Amino acid sequence: MTTLRQLEYLISVVATGSFTRAAERLHVTQPALSHQMRALESALGGPLLERLPRSIRLTPLGRAVLPHARAALAEAERLHAVARRTAGLDEGELEIAAIYSVSLGILPPVLRAWRRKHPGVRIRLREYPHADQLQAAMTAGRADLAVGPTPTDWEGPIRELGVEEFALLLPADDPLANSPTGTLALTELADRAWVHYSPDNGLADLLDRVCAQAGFQPQAAIRAEQTSAVPLLAAAGLGPALVPANIVPPEFDGVALRPNPPIRRTLTAYTRTRPDRLTAAFADLLAHQACVAPTRLPLARPTGAEVHPQVG
Template sequence: MGELQIATLYSITLGVLPKALRSWRQTHPDVGIRLFEHRHTDELIEAMNAGEADLAVGPEPAGWTGVTRTLGTEELVVVVAADDPAAVGEDIALKDLADRAWVHYTPGHGLADVLDIACAQAGFEPRVAVRTEQTAAAPALAAAGLGPALVPDNILPKDFDGHILHPQPRVHRTLTAYTRGEPDPLAAAFIDVLVWSSRAAGTRS
């Protein structure tokens, strides 16, 4: 018996964690899980510094002095409606979407920064068609025709009815599990499950 406390981001609860938690429950059915979900990496790091959880799962934390273990590289993709003019082929240059209004994220959401930085590197500032607080809403809004969205590829269901494009240059972030000090045996065991499930899911390591 016991409880494992995990701090993470909303998008990671959707993408990386479900497979790992399913495997964990099969081997540790008596251990409860409590998730503390945050919008931004900075909030996640601050919460971990304050002792919120046993471990964190999120993008690589800059300047972290505790223990960090790399899980792999999370790819982000561009989603558009199936009938969108850009829905051709598998790749797209982000600069080719410079004149479009985007499905964006609310200020303070970590993926808002990711999109803004990717577009800036491509030479433009994204115009906003709609902003959403919910990571899961972004691909649905894009598939409905409101504009392109940049989303982690691992949050998209297999039967997703939008069109998926791989941005050029590619957009990605390194995902890690980290703790303030040496993880206790329960946290260390869960990190091992995370590493295995990330590799099984095809996350680049």
């Protein structure tokens, strides 16, 4: 039978690269550590580690087992946190996972409000560039709550937060910046080179998809690694950009227009199982205070079907 202690021993040996250093970190004897590792390998049906003269390396079985071992320990830690919260202790740590644009746009004011209400609860924020990576992290047990686009084939609870609007960004002196309706069709920008996103950013997929639906493929003048840099690059005149409207800073030095037809996606908060009281309280605050679709940008006047791409 596999135990959490054995999984902890495996993770420590891999992290330190040595049975001796792992034993010192765990405050156990090396023979006791080796005995538990042999018991774990016996239970799992094969060797997990290859012992080299000056280091260790994972076997194929070890590489397959390690992520599940980490997830099991993380889940056990959360189990203890849930027990403390249920006992009425307003302390501990809440782990939130989000895509980059969410951590830039809707989360900061929510986290500020949460801090005022629950100063004893620490928040750990994990950020991911793509909605698929966010969902994989939640599946692996790396956070209590995920915030991002609606996950696919998700069996746990999902709470809808609202419909996120997207904005087109141009420099202030762009000939198309003076739209009388505050809107602009993507086709007007078909011959432009765009401020695009790096391929691992989910917004790169979104931009490619909506432009393809408009009948063209966006050319990249520059690809940004950081989502937060895109408004700055657009305002500097490197090309038009498509961003969630809620990440456009109040002091933005360019012009933000609504795409026509509008581009929107639904944002959600989701968990693996029914959330404990602390996680549920954060989700409630998120649902009530998150500014998913800001009103300070000009409102688009739809003339056609809306686009609902579900990527991060």
